Amino acid sequence: MAVVHLQADHRRFTNGQNVITVEGNTVGALIDELEHRYPGLGHLLTDGASVAINGELIPNGIFERVEASTEVHFIAPIAGG
Amino acid sequence: MTVATKPRPYKYVGTRPVRHDGLEKVTGKARFAADLNMTAQLHGAFVRSPHAHARIISIDTSKAEAMPGVKAVVTGADFPNLDIKHPEFDTAVNIMARDEALYNGHAVAAVAALSAKQAKAAAAAVEVHYEALPAVLTIEEALADDAPIANFKNRTLFTKDTEPSNLASINQFDRGDIAAGFAQADIIVEREFTTTAVHQGYIEPHACVADCGQDGKVTIWASSQGHFAVRSKTADSLGWSTDRIKVIPAEIGGGFGGKTTIYLEPVAALLSQKAARPVKLVMTREEVLRATGPAPATKIHAKLGATTDGTLTTLASTMYFDNGSTKGYSALTGAMSVASYKLPNLELHAIGTVTNTPRSAAYRAPSAPQAAFAVETLIDEIAQHLNLDPIELRLKNAVVEGDLTAMGVPHPKIGFVETLEAIKNSDHYNSPIPKGAGRGVATGFWFNIGEQSSATVNLNEDGTAAVITGSPDIGGSRASMALMAAEELGLAVDRITPIVADTESVGFTDITEGSRATFATGMAVVNACRELISELQQRAATIRGVDIEQVEWVDGTAQIEGQDPLSIAEITALAKKTGGPLTATASLNAAGAGPSFAVHVADVAVDEETGVAKILRYTAAQDAGTAIHPSYVEGQIQGGSVQGIGWALNEEYIYDSNGEMENASFLDYRMPVASDLPMIDPIIVEVPNPSHPYGVRGVGETGIVPPIPTLANAIADACGVRMTALPMSPPRLLAALNQRNGN
């Protein structure tokens, strides 16, 4: 269980909701659950997003453990030059 | 000048030793990719599309193959067709066109011959039958209702669309309520900004040598920002397994993001395989400009509201970034880079377009300078209207730890306020503005990234050390690695040799990009050193016959109470008898990259009769976290500033109506020369990044973000015209002055 923050881009999948409480013990499980509830969203979160947990960008997010109070942000990928 | 939040506790970190690779570079011995030659080497040349958009009906290579000295010819047919969803699909297509040429200059075939001249002649003899297709060259043309499709393989990112379109990506970021925010504002400014494509302008053209053996394995010598990425992208483009490719990093002659992708290596590998001889490919400057990644052209509409006390309430912006021939993230990162102010209400639309121009590539803080041009100009106008000091206005709204970025994540510990104050307190900002000139201020921000890095530290028998990483050194990072290792081990920096190793001699390491090398690879070096120190303590315990708990590591020596300390050299001398060689390796996927903020101030004089803007004085402050080697931190700040100055004043891509670049030379693609500039005074601000052992933030990118609005704001102050189109070249500036004068 965690509090997931989605970007505006993701909201077209979630009927406009941008903060969603989701079941799951890892970020990967959250994505699976979101895909189950909102088909198509999971793909976007896996391939086209970075993950921040409680405000810190986590490079390899999917195996990261989450708890009920964990704030998970899915944000756009960042690169550099 | 350095402004630190607290005194520096380090012995080596923060000093300015001569870089380890410097001697080779001042004596002319350093080997860049074009400097390497193999026995029996062939030279390659490309055939490039003369059309901005065309269907390739057929390619006849028979005449070329029959020409003297020609040993191999390749076309798109020799490369595998990747699935359209493959992450490197666009890279592969850009390297060699298949059925569709996407821009003037797109490679359609390549030749290898005994001499470069023979290769060039043979390339000219390759017969390509094109069917010219309608092309789109600008953002406006791409967006037009009846626009032709620029790239039939393009699908819009972040949508469910499956049909080809001229949109590369569509994103939106928002928070608060912009309608309410604007209603609350006492002053609203709104403008449209345009910028043209600009090139990274590295002085070394792309080059590589590939040598494919009879076993099908290829060794590639490449100048790149990341040789592991060269390996993976080459493997993907060719459909080869990774173990068939070894990439040896040559010295790299500048990259600035432009050498994070590849253009030559798979072609060289395939030519080498066909010819069974090493093949060298070197681009001409014209090819570099016509066929390698520029930074995107943009069109940005922005609207900013504030209350009379200078509180920014609302920003609404629609940003179009042109990706060139294939999709990319440019619009997204541009929009996300608007993150320096609290701004309770925000709505950003970020739209990438696809056109028949060269595929854009990353360029130092990719897409942030264009976005900053818009937002920092509007902030300046608000300060001007409200008669507020531009620094004070920014201080009032500056983000601090916990405030949200544009994408909604809270900022970690950052040094924006400290950087603003550094300029506010600077001699430059407190000096009178020279008569007849204007002064401009602007800020910039870049996220910085972590990613994967590896490092191995070997202690030699005599106690000297080799620090081996996989991060190509483009601005002095080897010296930084050695400094951090010196600090950890307590070993003089000149007893440490930093090495950039090939893809088979060090663990996987991501590209030197996103200001990450000193941060992430530095962290790997520190971790390896710390592991090595535990081992040294263990060896010292063995030598002295005590428990490891009794051994402390202090200032490069093992200290045991009541005994003489043991130096590293004394321990390594006995390595054979205490367990063998002393070496340690660390790999990581670094978290906790710290954003870096910059604030620039410039004094500019404008010749109102000719529209020539001259920079009289320039000062650039930036938060480095901790400056490991301050000289090279200053160098990054100064270099970024001048690239931004070039972008602001004179650099631009000029296409004719057929999409051919008209100014594909250093004569007409006008990068700044020494006489165009004053000294660039750097101020290093140090607000350490708590997520790095030495507080490093990464400094490579942010410096290019503020110059454009800094100069635009200075020009506005000097002569009252708001420049909203780049470059602010003499013809554009004079036209604006004429308009001001009512002519």
Added chain:
Amino acid sequence: MQRTHVNCTVNGDQVDFLATDDTSLLNALRDELGLISVKEGCGTGDCGACTIVVDDKINCACLMFAPEAEGLTITTVEGMALGEQLHPLQQTFLEGAALQCGVCTPGFLVAAKALLDRNPDPTETEIRYALAGNLCRCTGYDKIIRATQEAAVQMQTSKQRGAST
């Protein structure tokens, strides 16, 4: 293809090579004599990365045909140090961090030396104009200008010291 036998003096050595007539001197120096410090950044004389000294004057090697070198005296950065003793400019470039990627460095050193040989005490503006034919994209020129100023001071000082002893 016409080839010419070219005899010239390069970095103090009498050398000879065969060059196809339309080969640039840049290519001949690199390919025939192995002088890899002479870099091709543009091939059109606009970046100065191939700056060399030809009979006491700086030229872009890319703008010369190789046979033109017949009988001439050429110096590249490979010939700038005296044995192990770096030229003061090489030393101040190193110490002043006046290079980042280093690909333009040989051209800058050759051009800066030519300036100081002709004008031992140049102003900042004179240095900037003298080096305007050399592009650097990494440094913003600041540290290059400062390193050149510093070398000028050092060379003046050591000359005075030499004169007084």
Added chain:
Amino acid sequence: MKYLAPTTVDEALEVLRGDPTSQVFAGATDLIPQIRAGRPEPAVLIDLKRIKRLVGLNHNNAKWVVGAATPTSTITANEAFIAAFPGLTEASGLIGSDQIQNRSSWGGNLCNASPAADSVPALIANNAYVVVASNSGERTVKVADVVVAPGRTSLRADEFVVEFLLDDPPPHSADAYLRLIPRTEMDIAVVGAAAAVTLQGNQIAKARIVLGAVAPTFVRVHEAEAALTGQTINDNTLAAVAQAARCAANPIDDKRGTIEYRRQVAGVLAKRAVILAAQRAQGAS
């Protein structure tokens, strides 16, 4: 391609006679980039720099004879020349970087026939002539009559420029050359303006004003000269000069500048060049 380096004018002419598609060159600073850009390669390259007569400056009997292949850096280092022709010195010194200056020559700058050549407006303003050699002998031509169109000269295929002739300027005379480029160096003129004036007291007795880069060839601005002659330098005459220069300009839009810009700046630079030349003439003997 074949490279030849004759040591006399006659030898060079002989090669030219044998193959009129041969290309004479001095610095090759334009030729090599043009060949790289795809211009047809000449069969024979004739290097003129080994011909003694073509390299060097001579000042005798109030006349200057300057070899067509003399590096511009040699010209701009000659103290007597600088004193006599400060504007022509400026113009010659603007042709590229120091590296280019050691190769570029008046002969090359003129025969490349670009309307943006820096030295040519100043040469025309100083009423320079060239000596042209051919197999039928030598002839003297006004520099102003050499360039007939972009990339095209009035010289025949078997001719080449041997030397430039300039008279010492009359007393109370001076010249100036100004150009506009977006950078401070390493650019081709977007607009160039040369002025040579002779003063009589406070009045302009004679003026020559020539523009570069604003028309297919160099433009002598007779109206501006007329507006100055017999007048003092004042706001009215300067405004007339600027107006005449704007009208005389017939520029194109290209990657280096717009029509509007070139026209307007032609006026500005013509005016400034006149001011500078007059100031110098006041100080001149």
